[in-house]
Amino acid sequence: MELIKPGTRIDFVGMMKKVGFLSIALIIISLLSLIYHKGPNWGVEFTGGTEIHIKLKKDLELSQVENILKSTGYAPKAVQRLGLSGDNEYLIRFSPELVKFDQIQEFQTKLEGIMKDNPEFEGGLILRVDYIGPRVGSELITKAVISILLGCVGILIYVMFRFEFGFAMDAVIALVHDTIITLGAISITDKEFSLAIVAALLTVIGYSVNDTIIIFDRIRENLRKSGKSSFREVVNEGINQTLSRTILTSVTVFLVLIPLFILGGSVIHDFAFTLIVGAVVGTYSSIFVASAIVILWRQRKSSAT
Amino acid sequence: MRASRAWIITIIAVFVMSLILLTPTLMGDSLPGWWGRLFPDRGIRLGLDLRGGIFLLLGVDSEKAVDNELGSIKDFMNTELKDDRVLIKGSEKSGGTLTLQFFSKSDLDKAKTVADTNFSDISDIREKDLSLTFSLKQAYLSEVEKNAIDQVKQVIENRVQELGLVEPSIQKAGADRIIIQVPGASQKDRQRIIDIIKRSAVLQFKIVKDSGPTEEALLAKYGVTAPEELEEQGLALHKGNTGAENEQFFITTADASVTGESLSDARITFDDFGKPAVSFNFKGEGASKFGVLTEENIGKRLAIVLDGTIKSAPTIQERITSQGRITGDFTTDEAKDLALVLRSGALPVPVTIEQERTVGPSLGKDSIDKGKLSMVVGSILVIIFMIIFYRLQGVVADIALALNMLFIMGFLSAFGVTLTLPGIAGLVLTLGMAVDGNIIIFERIKEELRVGKSPLAAIDAGYSRSLWTVLDANITTLITALILFWFGTGPIKGFAATLSIGIISTVFSNVIVARIITNLIYQEKKVQTISI
Numbered sequence: 065m066e067l068i069k070p071g072t073r074i075d076f077v078g079m080m081k082k083v084g085f086l087s088i089a090l091i092i093i094s095l096l097s098l099i100y101h102k103g104p105n106w107g108v109e110f111t112g113g114t115e116i117h118i119k120l121k122k123d124l125e126l127s128q129v130e131n132i133l134k135s136t137g138y139a140p141k142a143v144q145r146l147g148l149s150g151d152n153e154y155l156i157r158f159s160p161e162l163v164k165f166d167q168i169q170e171f172q173t174k175l176e177g178i179m180k181d182n183p184e185f186e187g188g189l190i191l192r193v194d195y196i197g198p199r200v201g202s203e204l205i206t207k208a209v210i211s212i213l214l215g216c217v218g219i220l221i222y223v224m225f226r227f228e229f230g231f232a233m234d235a236v237i238a239l240v241h242d243t244i245i246t247l248g249a250i251s252i253t254d255k256e257f258s259l260a261i262v263a264a265l266l267t268v269i270g271y272s273v274n275d276t277i278i279i280f281d282r283i284r285e286n287l288r289k290s291g292k293s294s295f296r297e298v299v300n301e302g303i304n305q306t307l308s309r310t311i312l313t314s315v316t317v318f319l320v321l322i323p324l325f326i327l328g329g330s331v332i333h334d335f336a337f338t339l340i341v342g343a344v345v346g347t348y349s350s351i352f353v354a355s356a357i358v359i360l361w362r363q364r365k366s367s368a369t
Numbered sequence: 370m371r372a373s374r375a376w377i378i379t380i381i382a383v384f385v386m387s388l389i390l391l392t393p394t395l396m397g398d399s400l401p402g403w404w405g406r407l408f409p410d411r412g413i414r415l416g417l418d419l420r421g422g423i424f425l426l427l428g429v430d431s432e433k434a435v436d437n438e439l440g441s442i443k444d445f446m447n448t449e450l451k452d453d454r455v456l457i458k459g460s461e462k463s464g465g466t467l468t469l470q471f472f473s474k475s476d477l478d479k480a481k482t483v484a485d486t487n488f489s490d491i492s493d494i495r496e497k498d499l500s501l502t503f504s505l506k507q508a509y510l511s512e513v514e515k516n517a518i519d520q521v522k523q524v525i526e527n528r529v530q531e532l533g534l535v536e537p538s539i540q541k542a543g544a545d546r547i548i549i550q551v552p553g554a555s556q557k558d559r560q561r562i563i564d565i566i567k568r569s570a571v572l573q574f575k576i577v578k579d580s581g582p583t584e585e586a587l588l589a590k591y592g593v594t595a596p597e598e599l600e601e602q603g604l605a606l607h608k609g610n611t612g613a614e615n616e617q618f619f620i621t622t623a624d625a626s627v628t629g630e631s632l633s634d635a636r637i638t639f640d641d642f643g644k645p646a647v648s649f650n651f652k653g654e655g656a657s658k659f660g661v662l663t664e665e666n667i668g669k670r671l672a673i674v675l676d677g678t679i680k681s682a683p684t685i686q687e688r689i690t691s692q693g694r695i696t697g698d699f700t701t702d703e704a705k706d707l708a709l710v711l712r713s714g715a716l717p718v719p720v721t722i723e724q725e726r727t728v729g730p731s732l733g734k735d736s737i738d739k740g741k742l743s744m745v746v747g748s749i750l751v752i753i754f755m756i757i758f759y760r761l762q763g764v765v766a767d768i769a770l771a772l773n774m775l776f777i778m779g780f781l782s783a784f785g786v787t788l789t790l791p792g793i794a795g796l797v798l799t800l801g802m803a804v805d806g807n808i809i810i811f812e813r814i815k816e817e818l819r820v821g822k823s824p825l826a827a828i829d830a831g832y833s834r835s836l837w838t839v840l841d842a843n844i845t846t847l848i849t850a851l852i853l854f855w856f857g858t859g860p861i862k863g864f865a866a867t868l869s870i871g872i873i874s875t876v877f878s879n880v881i882v883a884r885i886i887t888n889l890i891y892q893e894k895k896v897q898t899i900s901i
Contacts, residue, residue, distance in 0.1 A: 165722045169560045191732035197723035200426065211856040215720065218848040226841055232797065260791055263853055263861045268850030271802070274842035278809065281838045309812045313805040317753060320747035320801035324794060327746060329739035332794050339798065
């Protein structure tokens with residue numbers, strides 16, 4: 065069965081300008097969202113403090129949850145929903161000053177009391193309690209940033225080793241493009257930027273370059289063979305020939321990620337969301353963006369000589 | 370690649386091995402008893418987020434360890450120099466440096482001789498005016514810190530073991546941290562576990578000199594305003610918790626010639642009124658030291674100092690060598706726990722809780738169920754998809770996928786990788802990524818067929834031409850998975866581990882297993898067309 069008819073000739077290269085606008089627009093929107101929210105919604109592992117994950121019987125407004133907690137003396141720093149709307153699960157964060165490590169027991173006991181006594185919270189469960197000390201938090205931020213950088217560098221080196229430097233730079237530019245837009249999506253939907261999300265981002269980095277490599281591989285092979293066609297034609301042909309492959313490999317990943325997103329439960333929900341967005345953007349960038357950059361690069365090189 | 374014997378045997382061997390390793394997980398409690406004698410009988414280990422339990426990250430105060438070390442150097446100098454009739458005028462500790470001040474140059478010289486003889490290998494020793502400074506050498510500092518954390522780990526292990534918890538795990542993390550995981554512990558257990566772990570449990574035996582109701586009055590009696598100044602007189606101040614109203618504070622000897630290190634055992638017992646108490650035993654050198662202490666001080670009161678507070682101060686009636694008792698206001702649980710920490714040894718330095726996570730059991734079970742469901746639904750979708758798009762080869766890919774997942778689970782079992790919720794997500798992701806390699810290869814085969822190659826030649830060309838593409842695609846994901854493994858802790862590490870193992874197994878499955886199955890189907894047949 066053929067997804068894309070062999071011999072399809074879509075002029076991807078010709079779409080470069082429109083694609084360029086779209087990409088730049090997406091990047092700007094993402095950066096604006098990040099600036100507006102003052103950076104990502106750092107999870108408690110990075111900021112330090114206490115975080116609880118509760119499941120209530122009733123569906124309450126976020127402000128209701130906040131007020132009930134405030135009235136017992138524990139004013140939350142942030143309250144969010146987790147998972148799908150029917151889950152009634154909430155993620156509540158408290159600042160580091162509010163609950164110190166020797167007060168956690170008291171805090172948990174009080175919480176359990178609220179769960180039993182408060183009519184709105186009745187029948188609710190405390191699923192998880194996390195306390196992060198200040199030292200751990202700041203170390204983790206450093207580690208997270210280093211790993212993302214290392215990831216990009218590692219891939220740059222590998223692609224350089226397998227292809228040429230020009231291709232490697234394109235792969236990394238496409239990567240940065242994907243990362244920013246995925247971060248933007250997380251920021252706009254105000255998802256908690258937790259350790260798990262960083263893990264998802266790193267996975268997206270590793271995975272999205274796959275598509276790009278498949279296409280580069282074919283372009284390189286065609287370059288060896290072709291004599292008369294222009295560089296643009298060779299690139300176009302490469303993308304078209306691998307179109308089936310590129311789309312189908314992405315589809316299989318969606319086939320597993322979407323059940324994970326819907327059925328996987330609240331804890332893994334945001335993680336799946338990041339992977340899905342990353343996969344979509346990654347595929348888009350492999351088909352449209354990476355090759356465009358290759359061509360621009362070549363043009364600059366040849367016009368410079 | 371013919372369907373060579375070697376590869377087929379390898380595949381079958383790995384298959385059987387994976388089944389064996391997975392049997393404990395699949396059979397759960399109905400695993401027959403004899404299994405453990407022949408094969409590994411541990412199933413896949415579940416992480417805390419799937420089992421519920423408590424995770425603690427403890428920070429070890431290594432600065433205090435250095436401080437203690439300097440303290441023992443000072444004590445040694447003190448004792449040695451007393452024989453020479455040299456008194457230390459004053460002392461100061463800061464950072465990794467100890468400064469001792471002397472009254473005269475001749476005192477200083479005598480001290481320097483003693484110091485050089487005993488401490489020149491671990492410390493730089495310098496003279497300045499009438500002071501002697503000791504700066505611990507870097508290599509020795511590292512050793513002190515390492516010993517401290519090793520000792521803390523040992524003490525904690527002793528204590529946690531006695532609690533009888535299910536499979537607790539205690540590991541060093543970095544140079545000054547310890548990770549403790551207690552699966553299955555609930556919030557109720559939490560406080561007790563933390564109390565027991567954090568308790569210093571430093572037991573000292575000193576002689577009581579005086580006591581009184583307030584700190585200020587007592588200090589004034591000895592002509593000082595702060596407790597530290599008592600050190601010069603060879604005395605120390607301790608809070609009292611003996612239950613006597615007018616004995617809130619005690620003055621005792623500064624040094625403790627007998628400490629909890631000399632204990633050989635500690636047990637819960639009951640005092641003459643039937644109230645819970647803790648009895649302890651001495652052995653060997655400890656017994657003789659205690660004998661000397663009690664013999665020299667008959668009629669005086671023995672201060673039993675626990676973590677800096679005097680729990681009780683009985684009058685010494687006679688020479689005691691082997692046994693003693695701590696009475697006080699204990700509940701049965703408190704006495705039991707105190708005996709436990711005394712048995713396990715004192716913590717050489719204090720520990721702080723830097724991170725803590727308590728996961729309720731319901732979340733764990735829920736996560737497992739949902740994880741399994743997504744995996745099943747995802748698998749079904751992928752399987753159907755492959756058959757629709759690649760027909761018979763799709764079936765081949767599906768069989769290879771099933772074997773792949775089996776191998777991965779087997780490896781997880783073999784390497785003792787802990788499965789976490791992100792780990793399950795990693796497995797699901799691997800499922801989707803595993804067939805990518807097949808797709809790359811199959812699309813290539815289709816192209817070769819279109820160009821006009823014969824079916825078998827097309828299969829050959831397809832596999833060989835796309836080999837590097839498949840490797841490239843998987844290696845890049847592997848690079849990030851390995852970085853994640855280094856950077857992550859707990860659940861993230863589990864995700865990185867499953868992803869990495871998944872990628873390696875996938876390459877094997879895409880390139881070799883699928884190929885072998887295809888060859889088995891088509892070998893020695895005249896093939897006109899292939900179903901792809």
